[in-house]
Amino acid sequence: xxxxxxxxxxxxxxxxxxxxxxxxxxxxxxxxxxxxxxxxxxxxxxxxxxxxxxxxxxxxxxxxxxxxxxxxxxxxxxxxxxxxxxxxxxxxxxxxxxxxxxxxxxxxxxxxxxxxxxxxxxxxxxxxxxxxxxxxxxxxxxxxxxxxxxxxxxxxxxxxxxxxxxxxxxxxxxxxxxxxxxxxxxxxxxxxxxxxxxxxxxxxxxxxxxxxxxxxxxxxxxxxxxxxxxxxxxxxxxxxxxxxxxxxxxxxxxxxxxxxxxxxxxxxxxxxxxxxxxxxxxxxxxxxxxxxxxxxxxxxxxxxxxxxxxxxxxxxxxxxxxxxxxx
Amino acid sequence: xxxxxxxxxxxxxxxxxxxxxxxxxxxxxxxxxxxxxxxxxxxxxxxxxxxxxxxxxxxxxxxxxxxxxxxxxxxxxxxxxxxxxxxxxxxxxxxxxxxxxxxxxxxxxxxxxxxxxxxxxxxxxxxxxxxxxxxxxxxxxxxxxxxxxxxxxxxxxxxxxxxxxxxxxxxxxxxxxxxxxxxxxxxxxxxxxxxxxxxxxxxxxxxxxxxxxxxxxxxxxxxxxxxxxxxxxxxxxxxxxxxxxxxxxxxxxxxxxxxxxxxxxxxxxxxxxxxxxxxxxxxxxxxxxxxxxxxxxxxxxxxxxxxxxxxxxxxxxxxxxxxxxxx
Numbered sequence: 001x002x003x004x005x006x007x008x009x010x011x012x013x014x015x016x017x018x019x020x021x022x023x024x025x026x027x028x029x030x031x032x033x034x035x036x037x038x039x040x041x042x043x044x045x046x047x048x049x050x051x052x053x054x055x056x057x058x059x060x061x062x063x064x065x066x067x068x069x070x071x072x073x074x075x076x077x078x079x080x081x082x083x084x085x086x087x088x089x090x091x092x093x094x095x096x097x098x099x100x101x102x103x104x105x106x107x108x109x110x111x112x113x114x115x116x117x118x119x120x121x122x123x124x125x126x127x128x129x130x131x132x133x134x135x136x137x138x139x140x141x142x143x144x145x146x147x148x149x150x151x152x153x154x155x156x157x158x159x160x161x162x163x164x165x166x167x168x169x170x171x172x173x174x175x176x177x178x179x180x181x182x183x184x185x186x187x188x189x190x191x192x193x194x195x196x197x198x199x200x201x202x203x204x205x206x207x208x209x210x211x212x213x214x215x216x217x218x219x220x221x222x223x224x225x226x227x228x229x230x231x232x233x234x235x236x237x238x239x240x241x242x243x244x245x246x247x248x249x250x251x252x253x254x255x256x257x258x259x260x261x262x263x264x265x266x267x268x269x270x271x272x273x274x275x276x277x278x279x280x281x282x283x284x285x286x287x288x289x290x291x292x293x294x295x296x297x298x299x300x301x302x303x304x305x306x307x308x309x310x311x312x313x314x315x316x317x318x319x320x321x322x323x324x325x326x327x
Numbered sequence: 328x329x330x331x332x333x334x335x336x337x338x339x340x341x342x343x344x345x346x347x348x349x350x351x352x353x354x355x356x357x358x359x360x361x362x363x364x365x366x367x368x369x370x371x372x373x374x375x376x377x378x379x380x381x382x383x384x385x386x387x388x389x390x391x392x393x394x395x396x397x398x399x400x401x402x403x404x405x406x407x408x409x410x411x412x413x414x415x416x417x418x419x420x421x422x423x424x425x426x427x428x429x430x431x432x433x434x435x436x437x438x439x440x441x442x443x444x445x446x447x448x449x450x451x452x453x454x455x456x457x458x459x460x461x462x463x464x465x466x467x468x469x470x471x472x473x474x475x476x477x478x479x480x481x482x483x484x485x486x487x488x489x490x491x492x493x494x495x496x497x498x499x500x501x502x503x504x505x506x507x508x509x510x511x512x513x514x515x516x517x518x519x520x521x522x523x524x525x526x527x528x529x530x531x532x533x534x535x536x537x538x539x540x541x542x543x544x545x546x547x548x549x550x551x552x553x554x555x556x557x558x559x560x561x562x563x564x565x566x567x568x569x570x571x572x573x574x575x576x577x578x579x580x581x582x583x584x585x586x587x588x589x590x591x592x593x594x595x596x597x598x599x600x601x602x603x604x605x606x607x608x609x610x611x612x613x614x615x616x617x618x619x620x621x622x623x624x625x626x627x628x629x630x631x632x633x634x635x636x637x638x639x640x641x642x643x644x645x646x647x648x649x650x651x652x653x654x
Contacts, residue, residue, distance in 0.1 A: 144570050148489050151486070154485050158482050
């Protein structure tokens with residue numbers, strides 16, 4: 001089994017790589033080759049039996065996209081992209097990387113022809129949706145994004161479905177919830193506070209909360225996201241049918257419920273490190289985001305997220321903090 | 328008022344041009360300049376006071392797209408495209424013309440910059456939807472096309488909404504029903520029979536019916552389609568909001584109801600010219616098409632189609648047959 005991961009140097013890419021190497025197999029077949037690409041060459045992972053190529057690749061360059069799939073990987077995890085904030089600030093870069101790069105990769109696959117028909121897992125996002133919303137967003141709700149990032153994801157979803165319908169590949173687009181708790185340092189993304197109000201207090205640091213604690217949102221852990229990707233790779237395409245883009249399950253909870261979960265797990269001292277610092281701009285941005293889904297198709301297809309925000313915090317403590325909390 | 332029409336040589340393009348010249352004005356302002364473009368230069372319309380440029384333009388060529396908007400038209404009707412059957416048979420051509428051509432036009436507008444913000448009316452299609460469907464498709468139903476043509480239209484809708492959100496233009500995408508009765512000769516489109524079972528009998532000729540007469544579909548006349556385009560050009564963008572792509576109203580009726588209307592209007596002799604010739608391929612294709620919509624937004628915004636299929640036939644007799652029927 002030869003697997004290609006684009007965006008392999010990103011947070012999800014590194015966790016996916018580690019999980020695949022730990023498993024040693026995908027869909028019951030041993031992994032004997034990995035191709036890891038990103039805009040800068042990904043680091044070579046440790047403890048690797050499989051042959052691994054780490055490439056610096058700008059997928060929007062057709063020749064680079066062709067090179068990335070030269071080894072005819074049987075499974076492709078397409079995670080590469082610039083994030084929401086960057087795609088909004090730099091329209092041309094977002095369109096080039098998120099749309100043209102994805103299309104170049106699809107076209108490179110089409111150009112191979114013959115019997116080559118890889119499994120292609122695309123990391124889409126709930127950003128394909130834009131307000132106003134019903135109380136729980138159903139699987140057949142329209143995609144009317146309110147960011148260029150969401151627009152680019154929604155377009156690639158459409159291309160993926162058409163390339164799949166034409167028999168050029170077996171695509172699955174998985175619409176990831178907001179990933180929480182993101183490891184690492186605080187960033188300037190408007191969604192960053194969802195993670196930082198958990199991550200920083202557990203680290204003994206103060207975190208700022210820019211929104212009311214009534215704000216409701218849709219979360220899943222990095223571990224769950226990796227699980228979605230691997231589960232998608234094993235799905236029978238006949239079970240999926242032509243609607244290949246699927247909203248993933250998650251945990252719907254308010255900021256107040258996030259904080260209550262933190263208090264249950266780590267105590268009052270830790271939870272007290274969250275300081276309210278209302279920011280009208282962040283509040284306005286967040287108001288346009290999806291709050292809660294009714295992801296029936298994903299559940300029927302066997303995708304599983306955490307059952308509660310407590311579980312999301314426990315995953316973070318186990319996977320990032322070695323089980324320890326700064327008290 | 329300077330107006331650009333792409334696809335101006337097509338059936339709707341010619342009717343739109345004629346209507347604009349007959350009106351002499353759009354949104355209450357006199358039309359003093361027309362730019363008509365198509366892959367082959369459109370014919371110069373008769374009886375024209377306004378300055379008119381007729382250009383042979385391949386919009387997918389960035390320089391040609393730039394030339395098409397060099398005169399900074401205040402209203403753009405973007406009708407150009409290859410039809411559904413051709414886009415399905417020739418994937419590269421469909422993507423190039425329907426997607427890349429539309430994007431090049433949007434990019435040419437973005438490149439002008441400054442205060443240039445034209446009204447941009449995009450002729451989309453109910454082909455953005457794919458089965459299975461609820462009994463009446465609501466305005467918030469997802470777009471999961473089952474053709475490359477529908478995929479291309481859905482992608483341009485997303486781009487149009489994002490360019491509008493970014494203030495680069497004032498876009499409106501109107502999802503046209505199946506246009507009935509199409510004038511001219513029978514074509515090989517799978518949907519051709521919807522028109523030919525009306526057009527040929529009224530012309531004294533036999534028509535073949537490849538499907539059961541229980542088939543339900545969504546129709547509007549060419550005159551109504553032109554009316555949608557002109558109404559869209561006059562809509563206040565604040566009334567439309569960020570969801571700029573709108574399913575147009577139409578007449579939902581079965582083939583049996585089409586035939587009954589023909590009989591009411593033209594008599595038994597004319598209706599008897601329809602011969603049943605079941606074609607399993609056509610039946611299978613048509614089974615994936617939308618049947619009926621609940622187009623509340625369009626109705627609330629003042630878009631109007633015919634009230635009955637009888638009216639659709641009467642429009643054809645008035646506009647194409649000079650009011651006469653071959654008996």
